[in-house]
Amino acid sequence: MSEHDYIPKSKAGKWFNDRLPLLSLASHLTDYPTPKNLNYWWTFGGILTFCLLTQIITGIVLAMHYVAHADLAFASVEHIMRNVNYGWLIRYIHSNGASMFFLAVYIHIFRSLFYGSYKSPREVIWIIGLLIYLLMMAAAFMGYVLPWGQMSFWGATVITNLFSAIPLVGESITTWLWGAYSVDNPTLNRFFSLHYLLPFLILGLVVLHIWALHVPGNNNPVGIDIKKPSKDTVPFHPYITIKDAFALLMFMIIFAGFVFFAPNVLGHSDNYIQANPMVTPAHIVPEWYLLPFYAILRSVPDKLGGVILMFGAIFILFVLPWLDTSKVRSAVFRPVYKQFYWIFVIDVLMLGYMGAMPAEGIYLVLARVGTIYYFLHFIVILPVVGLLEKTDPIPVSIAEPVLSGGAEPSLAKKDNGKI
Amino acid sequence: MDKPEKKTNRRDFLFTASYTVGAVGVGAIIWPLIDQMNPDKAQQALATTEVDVSQVEPGKSITVLWRGKPVFLKRRTNEEIAEARSVALNDLPDPQKDEDRVKDGKDEWLVMLGVCTHLGCVPLSDKGDYNGWFCPCHGSHYDVSGRIRKGPAPKNMEIPKYEFVNSNIIKIG
Numbered sequence: 390m391s392e393h394d395y396i397p398k399s400k401a402g403k404w405f406n407d408r409l410p411l412l413s414l415a416s417h418l419t420d421y422p423t424p425k426n427l428n429y430w431w432t433f434g435g436i437l438t439f440c441l442l443t444q445i446i447t448g449i450v451l452a453m454h455y456v457a458h459a460d461l462a463f464a465s466v467e468h469i470m471r472n473v474n475y476g477w478l479i480r481y482i483h484s485n486g487a488s489m490f491f492l493a494v495y496i497h498i499f500r501s502l503f504y505g506s507y508k509s510p511r512e513v514i515w516i517i518g519l520l521i522y523l524l525m526m527a528a529a530f531m532g533y534v535l536p537w538g539q540m541s542f543w544g545a546t547v548i549t550n551l552f553s554a555i556p557l558v559g560e561s562i563t564t565w566l567w568g569a570y571s572v573d574n575p576t577l578n579r580f581f582s583l584h585y586l587l588p589f590l591i592l593g594l595v596v597l598h599i600w601a602l603h604v605p606g607n608n609n610p611v612g613i614d615i616k617k618p619s620k621d622t623v624p625f626h627p628y629i630t631i632k633d634a635f636a637l638l639m640f641m642i643i644f645a646g647f648v649f650f651a652p653n654v655l656g657h658s659d660n661y662i663q664a665n666p667m668v669t670p671a672h673i674v675p676e677w678y679l680l681p682f683y684a685i686l687r688s689v690p691d692k693l694g695g696v697i698l699m700f701g702a703i704f705i706l707f708v709l710p711w712l713d714t715s716k717v718r719s720a721v722f723r724p725v726y727k728q729f730y731w732i733f734v735i736d737v738l739m740l741g742y743m744g745a746m747p748a749e750g751i752y753l754v755l756a757r758v759g760t761i762y763y764f765l766h767f768i769v770i771l772p773v774v775g776l777l778e779k780t781d782p783i784p785v786s787i788a789e790p791v792l793s794g795g796a797e798p799s800l801a802k803k804d805n806g807k808i
Numbered sequence: 809m810d811k812p813e814k815k816t817n818r819r820d821f822l823f824t825a826s827y828t829v830g831a832v833g834v835g836a837i838i839w840p841l842i843d844q845m846n847p848d849k850a851q852q853a854l855a856t857t858e859v860d861v862s863q864v865e866p867g868k869s870i871t872v873l874w875r876g877k878p879v880f881l882k883r884r885t886n887e888e889i890a891e892a893r894s895v896a897l898n899d900l901p902d903p904q905k906d907e908d909r910v911k912d913g914k915d916e917w918l919v920m921l922g923v924c925t926h927l928g929c930v931p932l933s934d935k936g937d938y939n940g941w942f943c944p945c946h947g948s949h950y951d952v953s954g955r956i957r958k959g960p961a962p963k964n965m966e967i968p969k970y971e972f973v974n975s976n977i978i979k980i981g
Contacts, residue, residue, distance in 0.1 A: 543929065547945060550928035565842075569851045571876030571928075579845065667871060667878050669929040673945050687946055692926055692962045748947055 422622035423629050424609035426787050430500040432636030433493050439637055440490040445588050447483040457581035459574035462537035463663040481652040487529050488655045489644050491678035503730055505718030506608040512710040514601040519706055521594045528587035531580040538660030539670050545572045554696040611784055612719025621787040680744030681737050687748040688756040705767050712767055714775030722781040726774050733766045856981035869933060871922060874980045878922035878930050889915055892953040902963045906953040909967055919970050920954045926961035
């Protein structure tokens with residue numbers, strides 16, 4: 390099963406494998422023992438890999454036609470849309486691909502939160518995943534600046550100005566980021582350079598993410614440690630590859646739906662107006678996937694405080710494995726945590742909605758309540774629930790669930806007769 | 809070879825010296841890589857702008873671009889000046905007298921960066937609760953002197969360096 394005893398059949402294969410064990414690696418990936426009860430929430434790793442490759446391939450093509458200059462960028466994007474063969478298709482795949490990427494990553498993250506995949510011994514997988522998420526946000530933000538529309542320009546202005554909240558050195562840092570005294574041509578140029586770089590850094594982190602995953606192996610819906618290989622596992626290929634492929638097809642249908650039928654529904658019409666440093670659009674909103682954090686930023690009536698809380702909302706996730714005190718991974722066996730989990734999901738969705746609304750009146754009040762609850766969930770609820778909660782009985786293996794009552798019926802069904 | 813300890817010390821010195829030279833070398837090459845991102849000479853060359861304000865009527869304002877940022881030049885009416893000066897300093901989050909925000913003897917001219925001190929949007933004129941400016945991005949209200957009154961912005965709108973070349977021309981920068 391493991392790569393240690395793998396010997397290629399052909400003589401040439403053996404010769405090569407002795408010098409560079411790529412075939413051993415391929416064998417490890419094919420035979421990799423995977424829990425047999427993985428549900429469709431586990432298919433998003435594969436979907437995310439697809440999203441990353443889609444962005445890299447379409448991005449390289451777009452860079453062949455795009456011009457990173459404040460006077461030419463806007464026109465060059467229109468040139469791609471109107472003149473370049475299939476330019477409209479490639480650009481719409483790239484711009485909607487960013488949204489699809491974030492849709493998939495949020496499902497992936499919330500799956501991890503539900504099934505406790507961030508807990509020991511998978512903390513490093515979780516942290517690398519968060520680093521990928523941070524780089525994704527940076528790449529998406531800089532990519533959004535490149536068309537040099539009104540939202541590009543003012544989004545860049547607002548986000549780079551976040552750094553001016555840092556005491557003493559904030560203004561210098563902002564000027565340094567701009568390469569000018571406002572968002573200007575030098576800013577656009579460097580954003581293009583970094584936007585091209587970041588996906589390859591993400592790709593490197595993805596390799597580490599998967600490597601770290603292959604050390605303890607996958608978590609699973611019941612969240613228990615399993616023997617590998619055993620009757621609880623199946624080989625990755627063909628069992629998981631075929632399931633991943635089916636899920637990917639479903640995902641691509643939704644993706645194609647956006648690309649062909651509603652390519653601009655997730656964008657903002659103001660970005661079809663060329664950047665104008667004299668006029669701020671009446672209502673600035675970031676892309677949908679950043680809205681919850683934007684709501685947190687605006688809910689604080691203090692510049693530095695808002696910036697600290699916004700970044701804090703992301704960085705608190707890095708210590709999540711140590712804030713959650715429960716030894717039980719899966720929420721399936723955590724009746725109390727399960728309820729708080731769903732409240733938290735609703736809280737984040739609500740914050741996202743508030744981020745899209747004007748920061749006044751009832752929206753502001755709700756955004757503040759949502760922000761307080763967001764932090765309460767991590768700082769108070771998770772540690773306390775983990776200590777006080779009476780969890781349900783946990784099965785000893787996937788094949789042999791607990792006798793009665795505790796586990797989900799679907800888990801207890803199959804081998805009931807035997808027990 | 810009968811003094812191994814002394815030999816170790818000698819090696820320690822070499823290690824420390826190597827690390828130090830290495831660190832200086834790394835620093836020397838990293839700084840140019842960092843500093844290249846600061847505004848270049850072409851950006852710095854755009855440091856001044858001259859504006860002819862002879863056509864601006866009292867109560868009106870014009871906006872010009874300076875270093876990529878809008879600058880508001882507002883010719884205030886006597887009522888507006890009186891309003892700005894009647895505000896108690898205690899009511900201001902960033903206390904500053906209106907007199908300190910204009911040039912002596914040119915009280916009607918308010919010249920300031922049209923940039924919200926919160927996150928850099930351009931505030932709208934003649935809007936907001938204080939007869940001055942209102943930033944649509946995150947709801948900061950400024951008064952007729954460009955001072956922050958309400959909202960998340962921490963400071964008054966900045967007064968750039970400027971001078972009157974003659975009674976009609978203002979040189980910014």
